[in-house]
Amino acid sequence: MKNNKICLVFCFIVMSCLQALGQKSIIPPSPNAASLGKYGDIPVNLSSGLPSVNIPLYTAKERSINWPISLSYNYSGFKPAEEVSIAGRGWSLNAGGVITRVIRGSWPDEKRLNGPGHEGGYLYSGVKAMEVVDTASGAWKCTSNCPPPAYFSAGNVYDGQPDMFYFSFGSISGKFFFGIDGSPKIVSDQKLKIEYTLVKEKYAGLFIENGMTDNIINWTITATDGTIYKFGFTDINSAALNVEYTYPNDGSTERVINAWHLYEVVANTGEKIIFQYANDFITSGTKSVSKYRETKTVTQSGIGGISGGGASAVSYLLQRSTENLLKRIEGTNFRIDFIPTQYQDGSSSYKLLDSVKVFSKTPGAGLSLVKAYDFGFDSNRNSKLLVSIQEFGSGADRLPFYEFEYYRASQLTNIDGWSLDIDFKNYYNYYDRLHNGTNHNTTLLVDNGANRSPNLESTMLGALTKIKYPTGGYTGFEYESNDFSYVRESPYVGPGGQKKTTAPGLRLRTMTDNDSRGNNVVKTYEYRSFADTTLSSGIAWEELDPYSIGFGAFLQCGHNYGFVIEGLSYCPSRYIEFYRVYKSEPFYALSKDPIYYFNVREKVGGSTLNRTDYTYTSHFDFPDFMGSSYGLSNNRMGSVASKDFARSLPKIIQYYNSEGTLVSEKKMEYVLSNRYKSPGVDIDDILTTRPAGETYVFMKTIYTYSGWLRKVKETVTQY
16 A cells, blocks of 8 residues: 655645544653653753652762762653653762653654665755745755655655664753754754764664664763763673663564663773673673563544544553663772662562662772661552662761651552543642542543643652652652643633633642751742742643644645655545544653743742742743754744753842842843754654555755754842
8 A cells, every 4th residue: 555645735634534643753761761861862950840859869980070979860750651760750970970861753864764765764864944944944945856745744855854872971961953964053052062973873783672783782972071971782692781671562663772871980080980781681692672661652543524524543652661770880999889679560570669779899808898878668569769878887877867758648549541631731630539449531632532631630649759868858749730821832722711720740849958956937829920929831832622622634646746646546625624633642751741831930938028039041042943844834834943041041149138128139141043954844643544555744944953942141249
């Protein structure tokens, strides 16, 4: 059967029989790698509405190299499809380092097709995007030699967009992508040199089960001080490859590496730290996969005509991931061991951190224990909640420990990753299940009766509510639902003209700090616009109901902008019909939290007078480029040329005393530096028909920014 690509022209085009509804391929990294990859994206501060929690454990030192080890917490709400890291739900172990990626477009960037010309991933076919996209304006351009834009969609010869790579190691984090010149472009002002090696160039004998021979197998990142960070494959004879790959359970997709772990740090003076990983998911003999982490997610799409008829399709997706876990960090005078315990959750194996042991190394004397940490988890292991960290001294003396409490921890059991009880951003939303255990949604489509509205009680499941410190004090957290009044830089207008609405995910409402003597400091947070307190300062990165889009449609046969409608035995009369397309986006571990805030007020002691007002950069300062759609005038569908790196940075901080008097003000001014733009073409498959097998697509130009906000001025005024 042919699988022809047909463009949406002014409209949505439909055939009478629906076979399947297209979705972009979502290939997540392993849960552990994803927990670290989040820190290469948006900064965590009050603009996110989430508490910033970091628990330092130890700093390893190798002459000029200082390597901190800590736990950090980032949890915006319970998502049934979200698997947890080795440190537990919401927690990340910051000890090694990783490069992860999001595959965008048709192919992994390094994929090379066996054909003439620039065919395959963006490293090879990015130049073709430049033939149809004006890099300066983002508008369409075309010559007689233009490749048909449909070739940029999945399964064809050109890749429309570069993948996005995220890195996090030590105190360095960020992201980069490949330009059409083949070199990495960093999305920040960090002066890092990034190099890579393809597997077929250096390791011709390497076997990765059903693996793509074009895989990038390792990376080297060099900092300005000359320190070199090495990621990925080290030894062809080793079972632990220091790389991870993920693929659908149906076996139809090549294994594509999407996580590369840090294995060595080398200072410019020669000293080094070595990182070792355990990988019992790969057998030492054949390097074939024997165990997996499994991630479940569900999505649904549909089409309906105003005059009747329609269809829908549910997709239950199962992704399998190999996973490397940090086993040891070693220098000349220290060794740190990370010891997990394995558990089973159905067919999926997972590990939780049991202990961390720090040793000193003395020539001739061997190892001496310096300190150790034991990690305790909830008695119901399936909840995967870290409840304590117990420190031991060198003499095995128990020291005071951290304790953690969570909201309704016991209710996290038996909620499957394929649950249909989710809001638009995949947060759990069925409160009644907390009481009677019944399922609510049988569909994800609102027009078919689904409840996709956020529910605070359900979303808060497993959220951290208290940290008890070894000193005897504690910090308590209370949450509320997100809300917003803007979608990007445009005002939100809801039913009845409402200007503010509840949104998926959590934000911090109050934080209580209690010292060991029982003294409390209570901080309350407000997220209203300072200019109009009837509005939220919340901004949605995109439409939160993106799957429901209406079209007035007509079918046009023949040629149009390089497309040929083939396989039709007839050409219907031109007529207009109105249809609605429904798309429910699947869960993805590296997706952004749905809302951020440009105004946040922190009040101390409940007073409206004693406060600090924060203003952050936002879409109002640096709007995204939405792309230039082909045919369809609504360019808000699909990917955008995002300036997310220019969001959530402090612009104004104002301090008020207990009498409500402004006593100090700090202002920051920034200039947007666009270092590089990679042109691209974004294709969304809408649906596939039968019997002819036409696929209907939405298409627009796009590009990817390499840039940063450069602070050009900072002033402090005392009143």
